[in-house]
Amino acid sequence: MKKFLALLLALAMVLSLGAIAFAEEEQEPITLRVGYMANYASLWAVMTGINGGYFEDEGITIELTEFGDGPSEIAAMEGGSIDLAYIGKGAHRLCITGSAVIFAPSSVHTTDKLVCAADSGIETVNDLAGKKIGYSAGSSSETTLDNALNVAGLTRDDVTLNALDPGYIVPAMISGDIDVAVTWNPYTSMCLEQSEGSYEIEFADGSTNMSSWICLPGYAEENHDTLVRFTRALFKAMDYGSDPDNADEVAQWCAEQTATDKDINLLQWGDAHWFNIEDMVTAMADGTMKGYYEGVQNDMLAGGNITEEEAHEDVGDWVLFDVMQEALDQVAE
Numbered sequence: 293m294k295k296f297l298a299l300l301l302a303l304a305m306v307l308s309l310g311a312i313a314f315a316e317e318e319q320e321p322i323t324l325r326v327g328y329m330a331n332y333a334s335l336w337a338v339m340t341g342i343n344g345g346y347f348e349d350e351g352i353t354i355e356l357t358e359f360g361d362g363p364s365e366i367a368a369m370e371g372g373s374i375d376l377a378y379i380g381k382g383a384h385r386l387c388i389t390g391s392a393v394i395f396a397p398s399s400v401h402t403t404d405k406l407v408c409a410a411d412s413g414i415e416t417v418n419d420l421a422g423k424k425i426g427y428s429a430g431s432s433s434e435t436t437l438d439n440a441l442n443v444a445g446l447t448r449d450d451v452t453l454n455a456l457d458p459g460y461i462v463p464a465m466i467s468g469d470i471d472v473a474v475t476w477n478p479y480t481s482m483c484l485e486q487s488e489g490s491y492e493i494e495f496a497d498g499s500t501n502m503s504s505w506i507c508l509p510g511y512a513e514e515n516h517d518t519l520v521r522f523t524r525a526l527f528k529a530m531d532y533g534s535d536p537d538n539a540d541e542v543a544q545w546c547a548e549q550t551a552t553d554k555d556i557n558l559l560q561w562g563d564a565h566w567f568n569i570e571d572m573v574t575a576m577a578d579g580t581m582k583g584y585y586e587g588v589q590n591d592m593l594a595g596g597n598i599t600e601e602e603a604h605e606d607v608g609d610w611v612l613f614d615v616m617q618e619a620l621d622q623v624a625e
Contacts, residue, residue: 319350319351320351321351321352321353322351322352322353322518322521323352323353323354323355324352324353324354324355324375324376324518324522325355325357325373325374325375325376326338326354326355326356326357326374326375326376326377326378327356327357327358327359327365327368327369327374327376327377327378328356328357328358328359328377328378329358329359329360329361329362329378329380329476330358330478330549330550330552331476331477331478331546331550331560332477332478332543332546332557332558332560332561332563333378333380333398333399333476333477333503333560333563333564334378334380334503335378335545335546335549335550336398336399336533336542336546336566337398337526337529337530337533337566338354338356338378338526338529339542339545339546339549340529340530340532340533340538340542340545341354341525341526341528341529342354342545343545344528344529344532346525346526346528346529346532347522347525347529349525350521350522350524350525351521352521352522352525356549357373357374359377360428360457360458360459361382361383361428361430361431361458362377362379362380362382362383362386362430362431362432363383363386363430363431365377365378365379365383365506366379366383366386366391366392366506366508369392369507369508369511370391370508375507375511376505376506376507376522377505377506377507378398378503378504378505378506379392379503379504379505379506380431380432380476380501380503381432381435381501381502381503381588381591382430382431382432382433382434382435383430383431383432383506384502384504384585384588384589384592385592385597385598387504387506387610387611388589388592388598388602388603388604388610389598389602390509390610391508392506392507392508392509392610393506393507393508393509393512393610393611393612394504394505394506394585394610394611394612395505395506395507395512395519395523395611395612395615395616396504396505396523396526396527396615396616396619397502397503397504397505397567397572397581397584397616398502398503398504398505398530398566398567399502399503399564399565399566399567400500400501400502400503400564400565400567400584401501401563401564401565404436404439404440404494404495404496404499404501405480405492405493405494405495406436406440406472406473406474406492406493406495407465407472407473407474407475407480407483407484407487407490407491407492408471408472408490408491408492408493409465409468409470409471409472409487409489409490410487410488410489410490410491411489412471412472414471414472414493415493416444416493416495417440417441417443417444417493417495418444418445420440420441420444420446420450420451420472421444421446421450421451422450422451422452423451423452423471423472424451424452424454424469424470424471424472425437425451425452425453425454425470425471425472425473425474426454426456426460426461426464426465426469426470426472426473426474426475427453427454427455427456427461427474427475428455428456428457428458428461428474428475429455431458432476432501433458433474433475433476434474435501435591435592435595435597436474436501437453437474438595438596438597439495439499439591439595440474440495442594442595443495443496454469454470458475458476458479459479461473461475461479461483462479462482462483462486462487465483465486465487465490466483466486466487473490477556477559477560477563478550478552478556478557478560480492481556481559481560499587499591500584500587500588500591501564502584502585502587502588503564505523505526507519512612512615516615519612519615520615520618520619520622523615523616523619524619524622524623526619527569527572527619527620527623528569528623530566530567530568530569531568531569531623533566534566534567534568534571535568536561539558539561540554540558543555543557543558543560543561544557569620569623569624572616572620573620573624576613576616576617576620581613581616582607582608582611582613585607585611586607589603589604589607
């Protein structure tokens with residue numbers, strides 16, 4: 293009997309040690325290098341994840357690096373300086389063409405805005421003909437520009453285009469070198485604040501404007517579990533940050549990271565629909581989430597940003613719905 297009890301005790305100790313070892317392996321600390329752009333849309337979830345302790349709970353340390361646009365982030369990933377990044381709609385083209393893959397959504401909106409100079413005389417996108425327009429090539433700015441021209445029944449030949457880095461659009465508007473700024477926040481707010489009398493016009497063309505989280509295809513193949521860990525924390529952060537009652541706090545976190553005014557960040561709250569866990573569970577179950585990305589691809593195709601040959605029959609070729617679903621299943625229990 294004593295031998296039997298001793299054997300049971302030893303077995304229990306082995307199982308206990310195995311469970312501890314397994315738990316430690318599950319929560320092995322990792323550091324992820326994350327690319328972002330200096331605006332609320334890019335930072336709202338990741339800053340909530342950092343300040344709310346959601347990444348810490350997953351044993352993840354986040355190192356942030358600022359970029360001007362999505363293509364620059366993808367180039368940095370290819371160069372090995374960052375692991376993951378946030379992108380706006382424009383850079384989704386590079387995911388469709390194979391440079392990166394999407395593993396999590398961030399937000400969606402179906403209207404776009406242009407900033408017009410005080411003396412531009414522009415009331416709707418139909419008035420853009422002959423105007424000088426500043427935009428950032430290869431980014432969401434260019435996609436918005438093409439959508440606006442399409443709605444107005446215009447082509448690029450009908451306007452004067454100025455391809456500018458995002459930071460140069462604001463001074464170009466202030467100096468009067470352009471009549472219209474096609475950009476994103478905080479540059480939109482800076483144009484409105486610093487260019488006297490400037491104003492926004494809004495248009496809708498039925499397009500789907502998504503923002504997402506990406507990595508390189510090779511990284512995804514080798515780091516599935518890491519992506520799920522990051523996405524679990526991200527989704528919990530999004531659930532907190534998407535609550536209107538927490539918007540002020542989240543705006544403060546974004547302001548601290550970008551060294552900008554909190555109120556400027558808070559103004560960006562109305563720019564999009566910020567996904568929460570309930571949204572994503574429903575959207576994944578009824579096909580809405582897949583439909584969003586199908587809409588992005590269709591918009592890119594209609595706008596000439598991709599060719600028929602580059603388009604995919606299944607958007608799952610460049611969107612990792614399995615990572616999204618696995619993370620959701622674990623946080624929505």
